[in-house]
Amino acid sequence: MKPYTLNLFSFVLILTTLTNCNQDQYEATELGNFDISPDSKTIVFSYYKEGKSSIYRSDIDGYNVRLLVENDDSSFINPSFSPKGDRIMFVAHKMGDLSGLLSILDIQKRQRQSFLIGSGILTEAxxxxEDKVIFCSAKEYSKGSPVASKDVHSFDLYYLKLQKKIITKVTDLNSYGINRLAKLDSSKILMRINGNEAESGIYCLSLDKSNKLNKITPRNDPRMGSFLYYDPSYHSETHSIAFIAPYELYTMDVDSLMAKLIYRSNGSIIQNVKFANESSVFFLEADEKDIIFKFNIQGKILTKIPIVIPEKL
Structure with missing residues (x-):
């Protein structure tokens, strides 16, 4: 069975655009990945236009959209907040260059710092x-099979200490795919690993000397296949994980590993789930253009948050 891959569309779109000489064919606009600030008051997101992506922020209800980083000769993708919420980190890819830079923006000061992370293809971080990040880097951009489209492969994880600018390799997985990094605590992260059915799923990586890697499968396994689970997001106060299976959104207590279905879409793939607080999760649906969904877990209320980019900012 071929490797099972989910949620790499945004990055593959960027790579396709970077390596294609006819830029005029990429005219569509597209809401990219987003993150929620630690105080649950702000959304930061990427937005694609003509094959390049800029970074914006808005209030948690989608109002007051502001441009943070505008594309010029680069695309900016996969933004994430710092623990204090005063900085965002994102990946910058110049046109014609697949390697990418890791960029950090001080939101108030509008000061930006960039880090060259080596010869690999940087995807997310x-x-x-406040001083330490972990990022994904791939070695290859190629076809996984004769009939497949080009994609990024051979992934590993790396530390970057920001003040000292020291990079350290964390894993030696050479994985077919790694994405959707999420902090569990100071010593563990969650992520999605893509491969064949036996390999694919949500994993927890210990960031101590052991680098122990455990696959996280719900004890009740509601979809009867751990390869179907992706996009983990952790909420520390409830000690629970939100995650996705195609068309369905679940929460799971970390201790009991019992998963609970909280939302099922009307035939649209769910993506990019984020906890905002103990009662709300945010996510995207592939068939809904420029909409972020908010689901209230306790009241089971679904709210659509339109993202409208003003013509002039």
Whole structure:
């Protein structure tokens, strides 16, 4: 069976655009990945236009959209907040260059710092602390099979200490795919690993010397296949994980590993789930253009948050 891959559309779109000489064919606009601030008051997101992506922020209800980083000769993707919420980190890819830079923006000061992370293809990163980040880097951009489209492969994880600018390799997985990094605590992260059915799923990586990697499968396994679970997001106060299976959104207590279905879409793939607080999760649906969904877990209320980019900012 071929490797099972989910949620790499945004990054593959960027790579396709970067390596295609006819830029005029990419005219569509598209809401990219987003993150929720630690105080649950702000959304930061990427937005694609003509094959390039800029970074914006808005209030938690989608109002007051502001441009943070505008694309010029680069695309900016996969934004994430720092623990204090005063900085965002994102990946910058210049046209014609697949390697990418890791960029950090001080939101109030509008000061930006960039880090060259080596010869690999940088895809995403998250803060572990105010001075330490972990990022995904791939070695290849190629076809996984003769009939497949080009994609990024051979992934591993790396630390970056921001003040000292020291990069350390964390894993030696050479994985077919790694994405959707999420901090569990100071010593563990969650992520999705893509491969064949036996390999694919949600994993927890210990960030101590052991680098122990455990696959997280719900004890009740509601979809009867751990390869179907992706996009983990952790909420520390409730010690629970939100995650997705195609068309369905679940929460799961970390201790009991019992999963509970909280929402099922009307035939649209769910993506990019984020906890905002103990009662609300945010996510995207593939068939809904420029909409972020908010689901109230306790009241089971679904709210659509339209994202409207003003012509002039």
């Amino acid at each position: 998250i803060f572990l602390s």
